[in-house]
Amino acid sequence: MPKSFLASCIVCIALLYGCSGRGGGRQSFDRDGTVASSQTINYASGFIIEECDGYTRAILRDPWDTARVRRTYLIVDRSESLPGNLPEGILIRTPIRKAVVYTTTVASLIEEAGCIENICGICETEYVTSKEARGRIGQGLIADIGPSTSPNVEKIVEIEADAIIASPFENSSYGSAEKLGIPIIEAADYMEETPLGRAEWIRFYTLLFGKKEVGDSLFSLTEARYKALKDLARSAGTRPTVMLERKYGGQWVLPAGQSYVATMHSDAGADYIFKDEEGRGVTSLSFETVLDQAVDADFWMLKYNAPAPMTYGDIEAENPRYKAFGPFARHAVYACNTATSTYYDDITLHPDAILADFIHIYHPDLLPDHKLKYYFPLK
Amino acid sequence: MRFNKSNLRILIPCVALAALFLASLIYGAVRIPVGDVLSILTGTFEGKATWQSIVLQSRLPQAITAVVAGAGLAVSGLMLQTLFRNPLAGPSILGISDGANLGVAIAMIYLSVSSYLSIIASAFIGAGCVLLLIIRFSAKVKSNVMLLIIGIMIGYLASSVISILNYRASADKVHQYVMWGMGDFSGVSLDKLPCFAAVAGSGLLMAVLLIKPLNALLLGETYAANLGINIRRARILILFCTGILAATVTAFCGPVSFIGLAVPHIARLTTGTSNHNRLVPVTILTGACIALLCNLLTILPGSNQVLPLGAITPIICAPVIIYVIVNRRNIHYFN
Numbered sequence: 094m095p096k097s098f099l100a101s102c103i104v105c106i107a108l109l110y111g112c113s114g115r116g117g118g119r120q121s122f123d124r125d126g127t128v129a130s131s132q133t134i135n136y137a138s139g140f141i142i143e144e145c146d147g148y149t150r151a152i153l154r155d156p157w158d159t160a161r162v163r164r165t166y167l168i169v170d171r172s173e174s175l176p177g178n179l180p181e182g183i184l185i186r187t188p189i190r191k192a193v194v195y196t197t198t199v200a201s202l203i204e205e206a207g208c209i210e211n212i213c214g215i216c217e218t219e220y221v222t223s224k225e226a227r228g229r230i231g232q233g234l235i236a237d238i239g240p241s242t243s244p245n246v247e248k249i250v251e252i253e254a255d256a257i258i259a260s261p262f263e264n265s266s267y268g269s270a271e272k273l274g275i276p277i278i279e280a281a282d283y284m285e286e287t288p289l290g291r292a293e294w295i296r297f298y299t300l301l302f303g304k305k306e307v308g309d310s311l312f313s314l315t316e317a318r319y320k321a322l323k324d325l326a327r328s329a330g331t332r333p334t335v336m337l338e339r340k341y342g343g344q345w346v347l348p349a350g351q352s353y354v355a356t357m358h359s360d361a362g363a364d365y366i367f368k369d370e371e372g373r374g375v376t377s378l379s380f381e382t383v384l385d386q387a388v389d390a391d392f393w394m395l396k397y398n399a400p401a402p403m404t405y406g407d408i409e410a411e412n413p414r415y416k417a418f419g420p421f422a423r424h425a426v427y428a429c430n431t432a433t434s435t436y437y438d439d440i441t442l443h444p445d446a447i448l449a450d451f452i453h454i455y456h457p458d459l460l461p462d463h464k465l466k467y468y469f470p471l472k
Numbered sequence: 473m474r475f476n477k478s479n480l481r482i483l484i485p486c487v488a489l490a491a492l493f494l495a496s497l498i499y500g501a502v503r504i505p506v507g508d509v510l511s512i513l514t515g516t517f518e519g520k521a522t523w524q525s526i527v528l529q530s531r532l533p534q535a536i537t538a539v540v541a542g543a544g545l546a547v548s549g550l551m552l553q554t555l556f557r558n559p560l561a562g563p564s565i566l567g568i569s570d571g572a573n574l575g576v577a578i579a580m581i582y583l584s585v586s587s588y589l590s591i592i593a594s595a596f597i598g599a600g601c602v603l604l605l606i607i608r609f610s611a612k613v614k615s616n617v618m619l620l621i622i623g624i625m626i627g628y629l630a631s632s633v634i635s636i637l638n639y640r641a642s643a644d645k646v647h648q649y650v651m652w653g654m655g656d657f658s659g660v661s662l663d664k665l666p667c668f669a670a671v672a673g674s675g676l677l678m679a680v681l682l683i684k685p686l687n688a689l690l691l692g693e694t695y696a697a698n699l700g701i702n703i704r705r706a707r708i709l710i711l712f713c714t715g716i717l718a719a720t721v722t723a724f725c726g727p728v729s730f731i732g733l734a735v736p737h738i739a740r741l742t743t744g745t746s747n748h749n750r751l752v753p754v755t756i757l758t759g760a761c762i763a764l765l766c767n768l769l770t771i772l773p774g775s776n777q778v779l780p781l782g783a784i785t786p787i788i789c790a791p792v793i794i795y796v797i798v799n800r801r802n803i804h805y806f807n
Contacts, residue, residue, distance in 0.1 A: 240639055240640065384502075
């Protein structure tokens with residue numbers, strides 16, 4: 094009995110391992126010889142776009158194993174007939190007419206590219222901030238698909254969506270949505286290391302809606318503004334030190350050294366105190382580590398989600414030891430309320446707008462007329 | 473003074489407690505030389521103000537919190553195991569900590585409250601409601617096993633409401649709630665420590681005063697009644713005392729699992745008795761030691777990073793529980 098149990102365990106593990114190898118694209122991240130031309134992607138590391146004979150190929154790199162291909166999309170215009178030489182990949186007929194978008198961040202990008210009519214479903218619609226999108230939700234033109242972690246698959250079928258745009262997580266699947274036969278397009282922009290890398294994903298998204306030129310021009314504008322602001326910040330004589338976020342539970346969770354948030358503060362001419370912490374996402378430090386290294390920081394920037402603006406009294410009540418930090422004593426704490434600002438809508442395509450806030454805070458003389466939009470001094 | 477075995481059994485956890493307490497002040501994510509820590513404690517330090525703040529305002533209250541919380545959870549686990557005559561009973565089994573979790577989930581996710589005091593208040597309200605419910609049921613239901621089942625069911629109800637709240641919540645609120653749910657001894661600052669220590673300390677004192685009815689309950693309810701113990705009153709007092717301890721610790725430190733379940737077994741193993749005269753003090757001391765040890769282990773050596781407390785307590789305590797299940801016959805239980 095134990096032997097047969099052991100044998101069946103081994104068989105199960107072997108089967109599971111075999112399954113995981115399929116569909117996920119185990120091939121390495123390099124190109125074959127059928128490419129006619131490839132578009133220059135300057136900042137994003139997560140995708141490449143290649144113009145091939147009769148179709149466009151978009152290859153998405155696995156953000157967690159960058160040597161691997163995560164998905165290959167073969168994009169063919171609806172008005173064209175399917176070429177006979179299509180290689181292996183997920184076929185998408187463009188422009189997408191009815192897209193279901195799992196994240197409101199990507200939905201706002203698509204809206205900005207002028208394709209709001211092509212969205213027929215959004216997950217977690219309560220976080221949609223744009224008036225037009227809210228109006229369309231109210232009229233029933235955009236359906237609420239439920240939480241992005243477990244979307245309402247029956248609703249997706251009912252509204253006859255022809256593509257799903259979802260955020261990938263490491264080693265996770267899309268459940269029964271994967272069995273619908275609707276192509277799932279992975280929006281891994283949030284895994285980019287640089288703000289412009291993240292913004293460049295607009296070029297991929299607009300390609301799916303037949304608005305390639307719009308995407309290219311939107312990105313060029315952001316790129317130009319961001320680079321100009323970055324150059325301006327470079328001219329600053331000083332680099333004030335900055336600490337970020339605050340303690341949750343037993344840990345102080347803050348952006349790691351290679352994250353795009355860390356890059357943005359550096360681009361704004363600040364010296365992020367924890368820039369040497371390894372990683373592209375976030376890192377957890379103890380309170381005493383943060384206190385030891387950041388006690389004399391020049392600025393403290395934090396984000397929160399609350400209906401009312403946060404005050405010094407609020408953070409002191411939360412943890413009286415915050416008083417020990419220099420920015421608290423000097424009233425140099427700036428906070429962004431993600432519940433009332435459009436921070437998460439703008440972080441992808443308009444990092445330049447957020448960068449302008451940072452530069453105005455760190456170097457007020459460089460952008461004297463700028464009006465803060467996201468981060469405000471704590472009252 | 474002559475040291476017999478039973479004196480030694482009290483002395484060892486006392487020494488361990490003192491050593492672990494000192495280690496908690498010396499060892500942390502930031503390296504501070506031992507000499508400097510000692511001079512900070514004696515008030516003769518004239519160096520970095522940050523180090524002084526770390527030792528006196530961060531490590532010291534954290535160590536005291538761990539001692540009080542560990543002792544409180546352990547003794548409430550012991551009382552519940554005796555009351556229900558069940559070696560796997562613990563403070564989380566009656567749904568009291570689930571009640572606290574629910575209170576916090578409603579406050580954080582539904583009401584978008586994030587201030588520390590309102591989180592404590594909501595945890596207390598949640599735990600208090602469940603405690604009152606349990607005490608009310610204890611008057612109606614005679615059998616302790618049935619009461620235990622009711623407690624477990626209330627816990628499930630609370631968990632299911634929490635799941636629904638989490639299901640509809642935004643990622644950062646879920647994150648905030650999950651972080652709270654991992655337990656943490658560092659949340660109690662010096663100014664809140666007296667309040668926490670006073671409430672938990674009175675719970676501990678009450679537990680010591682309940683030693684006599686606890687010993688009587690070991691003989692079974694009928695015998696205990698023959699000994700002149702008012703069973704109903706004893707049951708309500710034990711429930712009230714464990715409820716106050718579990719609610720206070722969960723409100724201030726978040727849910728800390730396993731200590732309440734495992735420590736009474738360690739105490740029984742080391743004392744070799746089920747007599748609460750000896751078991752209660754040893755459980756209190758061992759609970760404090762285990763909590764300090766778990767707190768120390770949250771700091772990864774040679775790294776700035778910290779691990780959540782909720783990930784450490786099962787690593788220390790779960791092997792003890794497995795040992796107990798395997799060797800149950802060798803340990804003195806409810807006889």
